[in-house]
Amino acid sequence: MCADAHQGFLAGTEERLVAMAGSILRTGPLASVSGVERRLLRGAQAEPVPEAVVAAVRDRIAGGDDPLGDAFLRLRPPAERRQSGAVYTPQPIVHSMVAWLSQVPAAGRIVDPGAGSGRFSLAAGRALGAARLVAVESDPLALLLLRANLTASGLADRTEVVAGDYRSLRLGDAGKRRGPTAFIGNPPYVRHHLIEPRWKEWLRREASQLDLPVSGLAGLHVYFFLQTAVLAEPGDIGAFVTSAEWLDVNYGKLVRALLVRHLDVESIHVIDPSALPFGAAATTAAITCFRIGRASRVVGFRRVATTADLGALEGGRSVSRHRLQAELRWTRLLRAPTRPPEGHVELGELCRVHRGAVTGANAIWITSRADERIPETVLFPAVTRARELFEAGARLESLTGLRCVIDLPEDLGELEPSERRLVERFLRSARSSNVHAGYIARHRRCWWSVGLRAPAPIVATYMARRPPAFVRNPLGARHINVAHGLYPREPMTASSLDRLAEALTASATTAGGRVYAGGLTKFEPSEMARLPVPGVDLLTRTDVAA
Incomplete structure (x- = not known):
């Protein structure tokens, strides 16, 4: 009965989701929220939440589920979520990445750069019980869900929730004194044309300080790799799951250079795209594991058929670091080279x-x-x-x-007079459709010649x-x-x-x-x-x- 009730409640509106998060928060170390979160809570005051429903949701969160994040994904349209890169990570991927992270039980601080509803923060916080948590999120609704999940999981006392942009994050020394920092998460995938010019300038400035190549076509996940290199220190570790396209595309040069020269990549695990690792979201997935200051001679490259095959992110084909530096595209490193037949x-x-x-x-x-x-x-x-x-x-x-x-020829004078008249009439019509002002047309010698x-x-x-x-x-x-x-x-x-x-x-x-x-x-x-x-x-x- 309670399960049905809470599922029905969460299936309603974003206001109900806000009301649920507020009911879980109420008091405690994470109840002090940002101004924009406070406005959301005020707007949801007309949505009373039965205590039995709150208790049922808290029990599910404490048991390792994410009913609030699941409801968020259902309620917010995919097109709107794509604007901010809000694609939440399935639990099998989260568990594999946390299992790899658990190889360093002495981590003093865990940083989740795009926390969303907190799937990585919660799983890593449970696995590494002594570590402080730093969860960074900029979406106001996701921030409330994050706070509620941490509170219901008993992790609020160990967590600092940062309401802001990861690229502006500055880490203090509190958690560092306890041991190395572990970076883990799913940096948001946002296409370059949605990134503000001031942040593109930030990318150029930070990359130039590290003497690294940069492209204005880089997606937001590339910025997160760069910011991690800025924040990390020798002894720190990390595991990020992102789209796999950076392995090959031109804008991925920056990520590839970061991993070889600064983040010290240890292994890369690519999930077969036909498996649709993020469910309905049509995206690829590559998990990248790195240990700053421990540049191993070889790097593991592995392709798995499904998320169930990830395990603790071990094994794979060994590729020399020297080969990584020489290769322009890395997808081919997932396969052993084959010698062509004779002749x-x-x-x-x-x-x-x-x-x-x-x-x-x-x-x-x-x-x-x-x-x-x-x-x-x-x-x-x-x-x-x-x-x-x-x-x-x-x-x-x-x-x-x-x-x-x-x-059409570049020189329209090549046409017969009768042909020229037809062509000029056609071009007037094309101009009225503003074809001559399009990107491709503007970069031709003559806009009318394909x-x-x-x-x-x-x-x-x-x-x-x-x-x-x-x-x-x-x-x-x-x-x-x-x-x-x-x-x-x-x-x-x-x-x-x-x-x-x-x-x-x-x-x-x-x-x-x-x-x-x-x-x-x-x-x-x-x-x-x-x-x-x-x-x-x-x-x-x-x-x-x-």
């Missing part, structure tokens, strides 16, 4: 791999062959959807089903939940940025091109690409160029024999 080379030795042109406004620049607004001479049949390649099979045998890209590449003899998909499709293109279709084009470095016969495409198709897997949430695999041109293929001798053997 095989990397695709890049035979072909350049180029992504197709970006139109910047597909609704304007992609049309049908029957579009009479535009001269036929500037309409180019093109692969504009990946499924067109998947459906084509081994060869693109017809251009009939393809749409056309409008690719700049399609020449037809590629082989066209390949590069992003899907399946291996790439490699399709021969004898009819000369163009392609936009949904596909890569393979361009031979030296002339190749049609039969050699056929055999190359067949070999790529026969050996195609998702290995070697970047894997995103839900198993989506992406091959950048440089990654596709590393695929093993038969060398020239094998491809031309039949030609020579003939």
Whole structure:
């Protein structure tokens, strides 16, 4: 009865959630809240909470559950939570990270940089009974839930709740005197375009002081790694779970450099994206463990199929620290290197791999062959959807089903007078849609010229939940940025091109690409160029024999 009652109460509104948190807090060391939290509590005074419901919720929290955090995730829309990176960590991941942290039982202080409802703070506080807790959170509702959870768990006396931004945190010496500091948590994932300019300047300033590379495209989790390096001292340890994309992307250079040069990474554990480690949230997950001042000669890299396989974050493939410093992308370190078969080379030795042109406004620049607004001479049949390649099979045998890209010359004077009149009328219409002011258009030499590449003899998909499709293109279709084009470095016969495409198709897997949430695999041109293929001798053997 009580269980049903409290679940029904928490299923209501955020005001009820605030009222529940306030009922648990009432008195105690964490009852003194910030001004914005106080306003939330005042707004929820009209929501009385039955004592039996409060008791049931307290019992669940004391038993290790997070009914308040679960209710928060249900009540606040995902789109709103994404603005602040509020994706709470499933308990199996929390338990594995705390188990790793427990290898250092002498930790004097635990810092949870983006505490949310306190899942890491509570689990680490229970496991490391002598440590002081510092839980940092900026969302007012999450702060109230955090305080309530700590109070119900009996950890309030050992905890300092910081209502603010982790990037502004300054640690005192109180907990440090007891032993090393342990950093643990799930730094929020917020895209770069949602980060204020003043914080981007903070990133540049702090990174430059450590002589580290920095990108304005870095997400908020990168800032948290940097702030941890600023706060940490030799002997401190940490474990963070984040999106795995920093292992490979350009903005991840800063994290990779921090881990090698300042945070002293010990191991990285990547959960297979198809496992959807954060449930409905389509994101990848990598757990990074580090020990400041203990730069081990080798670092463990491990991929696990599910969160149940994480264990205490041990084992993995040993990779030398020197190799980490040399590698531009780290995902490939999860797999042991394989030697290509005899007579095989990397695709890049035979072909350049180029992504197709970006139109910047597909609704304007992609049309049908029957579009009479535009001269036929500037309409180019093109692969504009990946499924067109998947459906084509081994060869693109017809251009009939393809749409056309409008690719105008930079010098419109090349057009016949009748064509020029049609084009200028079309461009006036495009300008009225503000196409010329778009980011891509502004960075072209002439905003109206898409700049399609020449037809590629082989066209390949590069992003899907399946291996790439490699399709021969004898009819000369163009392609936009949904596909890569393979361009031979030296002339190749049609039969050699056929055999190359067949070999790529026969050996195609998702290995070697970047894997995103839900198993989506992406091959950048440089990654596709590393695929093993038969060398020239094998491809031309039949030609020579003939």
